[in-house]
Amino acid sequence: MIEKVYKFTRESDTKVVEKIVNTEDVQIIHMIFPKGESTPKHYTNSNVHLIVVRGEMTLTLEDEEPKVYPAGTIIYIPFNTKMIAQNLTSDILEFFVIKAPHPSKIGGPEEPIKVDN
Numbered sequence: 001m002i003e004k005v006y007k008f009t010r011e012s013d014t015k016v017v018e019k020i021v022n023t024e025d026v027q028i029i030h031m032i033f034p035k036g037e038s039t040p041k042h043y044t045n046s047n048v049h050l051i052v053v054r055g056e057m058t059l060t061l062e063d064e065e066p067k068v069y070p071a072g073t074i075i076y077i078p079f080n081t082k083m084i085a086q087n088l089t090s091d092i093l094e095f096f097v098i099k100a101p102h103p104s105k106i107g108g109p110e111e112p113i114k115v116d117n
Contacts, residue, residue: 006021006028013092017030018031020096025102027097029096029097031096031097032094033094034091038085043081044079045099045106045113047077047106048081049075050069050075051098052070054094055089057085059075060086066086
């Protein structure tokens with residue numbers, strides 16, 4: 001078999017954070033957030049693409065005003081950007097995080113660095 005198959009949680013209404021792919025080239029993380037849930041405020045540890053597949057994501061980058069992105073949106077965020085992704089408006093927010101290159105290749109830590117403020 002040439003291909004490698006990965007599976008992710010479907011149809012959950014509870015919080016899910018699962019690292020689906022973690023190869024030397026890329027990380028793919030799947031997240032489901034009920035209303036009120038969010039990532040910690042942190043600095044990106046690679047170049048990141050966020051793919052919103054259900055609900056609306058409220059995204060704050062650096063010290064900018066929050067912006068709302070609906071399902072069907074892909075957002076690019078460069079390495080070492082302060083960010084927080086929140087579900088403030090939807091019953092459920094579901095999205096994928098694509099990190100490429102893998103954080104170890106770009107010089108970032110394996111896990112994002114959290115920010116206090």
